[in-house]
Amino acid sequence: MAITDLTLVQTIKALKDKQFSNEELNQAYLNRIKRYNPELNAFFEVNESSGVIPAAVKSLISTKGLKTSAGSKIIENYKPPFNATVIENLISEGVSVIGKTNQDEFAMGSSGENSAFGSTKNPWDLKKVPGGSSSGSAAAVAADLAVFALGTDTGGSIRQPASLSGVVGLKPSYGRVSRYGAIAMASSLDQIGPFAKSVGDARLILEWISGGDKYDSNCVAEKFKIQNSKFKITDQNLKDVRVGVPEEYFGQGLDEGVKEVIEKAIKKMEELGAEIVEVSLPNTKYGVAVYYIIMASEVSSNLARFDGIRLGGPRDLFGDEPKRRIMLGTFALSSGYFEDYFIKAAKVRTLIKKDFEKAFASCDVIVGPVSPTVAWNLGEKIDDPLKMYLSDAYTIPASLAGIPGLSLPAGFSENLPVGLQILGKYMDEETVLNVGEVLEKALNIKEKPRLR
Amino acid sequence: MRLGIDQVKKVAKLANLILTSGEEEKFSQQLSKILGYIEELNSVDTSNVEPTFNVIDKSNVLKRSF
Numbered sequence: 001m002a003i004t005d006l007t008l009v010q011t012i013k014a015l016k017d018k019q020f021s022n023e024e025l026n027q028a029y030l031n032r033i034k035r036y037n038p039e040l041n042a043f044f045e046v047n048e049s050s051g052v053i054p055a056a057v058k059s060l061i062s063t064k065g066l067k068t069s070a071g072s073k074i075i076e077n078y079k080p081p082f083n084a085t086v087i088e089n090l091i092s093e094g095v096s097v098i099g100k101t102n103q104d105e106f107a108m109g110s111s112g113e114n115s116a117f118g119s120t121k122n123p124w125d126l127k128k129v130p131g132g133s134s135s136g137s138a139a140a141v142a143a144d145l146a147v148f149a150l151g152t153d154t155g156g157s158i159r160q161p162a163s164l165s166g167v168v169g170l171k172p173s174y175g176r177v178s179r180y181g182a183i184a185m186a187s188s189l190d191q192i193g194p195f196a197k198s199v200g201d202a203r204l205i206l207e208w209i210s211g212g213d214k215y216d217s218n219c220v221a222e223k224f225k226i227q228n229s230k231f232k233i234t235d236q237n238l239k240d241v242r243v244g245v246p247e248e249y250f251g252q253g254l255d256e257g258v259k260e261v262i263e264k265a266i267k268k269m270e271e272l273g274a275e276i277v278e279v280s281l282p283n284t285k286y287g288v289a290v291y292y293i294i295m296a297s298e299v300s301s302n303l304a305r306f307d308g309i310r311l312g313g314p315r316d317l318f319g320d321e322p323k324r325r326i327m328l329g330t331f332a333l334s335s336g337y338f339e340d341y342f343i344k345a346a347k348v349r350t351l352i353k354k355d356f357e358k359a360f361a362s363c364d365v366i367v368g369p370v371s372p373t374v375a376w377n378l379g380e381k382i383d384d385p386l387k388m389y390l391s392d393a394y395t396i397p398a399s400l401a402g403i404p405g406l407s408l409p410a411g412f413s414e415n416l417p418v419g420l421q422i423l424g425k426y427m428d429e430e431t432v433l434n435v436g437e438v439l440e441k442a443l444n445i446k447e448k449p450r451l452r
Numbered sequence: 453m454r455l456g457i458d459q460v461k462k463v464a465k466l467a468n469l470i471l472t473s474g475e476e477e478k479f480s481q482q483l484s485k486i487l488g489y490i491e492e493l494n495s496v497d498t499s500n501v502e503p504t505f506n507v508i509d510k511s512n513v514l515k516r517s518f
Contacts, residue, residue: 175508188506218508289490300467307468316470323469327479328486330467331455341490346503348496353504386485402507426507 003028004144005448008201011053011147022052029054029098033145036451040143041120042136043099044069054098055090056146058137060107061192062181063087063097070183071105071115074306074317084181085216086150086192086209093208098146101136105319106303107157107185109133110391113382114321121378122165123449124416128375131161134195138165141195142449148205149195152179153405154186155291156370156395158193162407163370163419166449168196168436172206173427174402176224180215186298187218189399199408199437206429224429238438239273241431244363248284249394255373257413262369265410265420268442269367269435279359279366283351287396288389290352293332293345294400300329324385353401356423365435366423369394370407374416394421404429408436409445453487455480 003011003020014020020028030048037043044059045067057063060070062080064087069076087097104114112120112135120135122128123143130139134151138161141149151158153171162169170193177192184190194205211223245266250259270276303326308314318326332341359366371391381388398405403426407419420439424432455463460480464471471479 218506218510283496286493286496289493292486293490293493304468315468318469323471323475324479324482326467326469327460327463328483331459331463331483331487334463334466343503344493344498345490346505347498347501348493349504350501351496351498353507385482386489389486400504 004032007197008053008147008204009198026050026054026098029146032143033099036143036145039121039126040123040139041102041118042139042143042145043101044117044136046099047097050096050098053095054146055095056099056101056137056140056149057087057097058134058149058151059100059103060152060183061086061150062183063100066097066100068100068183069117070107071103071117072317072319072322073116073313074315075312078312080181082181085178085213087181089209089211095208099140101134101140101149103135103137104133104321106183106322107133107152107154108299108321108325110156110160110388111135111376111381112161113378114319116319119378122375123451124166125375127377128416129164129378131164131371131375133157134161137195138162138167138169141167141197143451144448148197148201150192150209151195152182152185152190152192153399154189155295155399156392158195159370159395159405159407159419159421160392162195164375164417166409166417166419168199168202168409169407170194170202170206170429171398171405172210172224172429173404175218175220176206176404176427176429177209178211178213178216178219180213184302186295187302188298189295199406199433199440202406203433236438236441237273238269238435241274241365241435242277242363243269243274244277244279244359244366246279246281246284246359246366246368248281249368253372253390253393254369255413258369258371258373258418261411261413261418262420265439265443266367269439272438272442277363279363281355281359281397283348283355284393284397286348287352287400288393290345290348290400291396292328292389293341294349296325296329297332297342298329299325300333321385349400352397356397356401356403360425364431368421370419370421374413374418398423402426404432406432406436408440410443411445412447453491454484455487
């Protein structure tokens with residue numbers, strides 16, 4: 001087994017057992033980056049002097065002295081004078097940043113194609129998108145160019161690329177991880193989380209990065225700790241776990257091949273002893289509309305700071321997607337439309353949140369697809385923004401409700417990976433991760449992308 | 453809701469964006485389509501519903517030493 005095949009947990013053990021040194025570990029990953037990054041375009045910048053456990057970090061997360069462009073020409077050469085809280089947390093755990101990853105500009109996109117510096121390619125098929133907006137972080141982990149990666153998820157930007165690129169991706173609960181140092185997109189939704197090679201890795205990374213600081217007042221102070229509460233990680237079955245399946249996630253628009261993989265995974269959960277419960281999330285169909293008002297409104301406010309005076313270049317350096325969302329948000333907040341659009345969307349958001357509260361009264365986790373399709377062709381949806389937006393219909397509701405969600409590789413359709421989404425109650429990442437880990441072991445998916 | 457060229461110009465001014473005439477035309481079409489889709493929210497009864505601006509019920513968090 002190559003060094004770069006190891007999970008984070010295995011890597012830590014191997015380092016402890018002196019099977020290889022930190023230098024050998026970093027060299028192994030740097031070699032792969034040198035070989036494969038030119039065609040994958042997963043990294044904007046590589047840090048050759050990464051000394052300890054090498055992690056890839058989404059461009060928009062501030063890293064001292066390393067370019068933090070957020071995929072935008074407007075701050076193309078920005079090097080922050082400080083580290084984001086999550087980076088400080090990782091450094092204190094013996095992790096270093098091996099590179100900053102490609103992304104859709106200011107995290108706006110579902111395919112990686114809105115990057116101002118070229119698309120990332122999907123390691124499973126270079127003609128396909130890797131998903132977005134954390135496109136480079138997903139591709140870097142899928143292609144073993146880093147032990148793990150950090151991304152951000154506002155409406156699905158961790159879970160969806162994790163699904164399309166065949167890696168584990170976790171969006172923690174809103175307020176679980178400090179966003180200090182992450183360039184803001186939509187502040188009532190943004191959350192930082194890990195891309196990992198296994199669920200166990202994701203759990204460990206969440207322990208490392210979680211917990212509050214004095215700079216993000218939406219963040220809870222306590223760190224995520226492995227609780228071993230109701231359901232122990234060492235358990236090999238899902239006995240006593242009630243798994244909710246919402247019919248709204250299996251309707252029109254869901255690709256047949258994806259549906260088959262998800263249904264098989266649910267069957268597997270049942271075989272492992274889980275009780276399958278039908279639940280209903282009736283306001284799911286309004287998620288995309290609500291999201292595009294609330295997110296765009298917050299975007300128009302957050303991106304007003306790029307005024308061409310204090311930080312970055314002139315505003316015409318914004319790409320099409322940021323411009324579109326700034327326009328949409330400005331309109332929704334403008335006099336005469338504020339009540340009809342912004343307030344209306346915020347009210348429907350309440351209904352979506354209540355849907356989950358009601359559903360979780362009868363189950364411990366909710367499962368369904370992450371994305372209605374597998375990875376699509378580069379260029380396929382780029383001229384039709386609405387079509388691109390609708391591809392996030394299954395990830396957006398959890399973002400609006402602030403609950404945690406995991407994307408777990410569950411199988412393949414058309415030779416491309418399919419992720420199962422496991423949603424949990426607010427601040428109950430523990431159950432989500434435990435269920436994910438038992439299922440991961442049972443599904444036992446070993447395939448890796450074949451890179452030449 | 454259709455966002456005509458004049459309205460696109462007005463919103464662009466509010467947003468401090470300078471658009472080319474090609475962009476104005478493109479955004480008029482694309483934003484009209486998106487707003488058309490968003491109109492489906494009008495069919496939801498929200499007469500007794502409070503808005504959610506933040507999922508966490510916190511306000512005025514005071515600094516303390518961590």
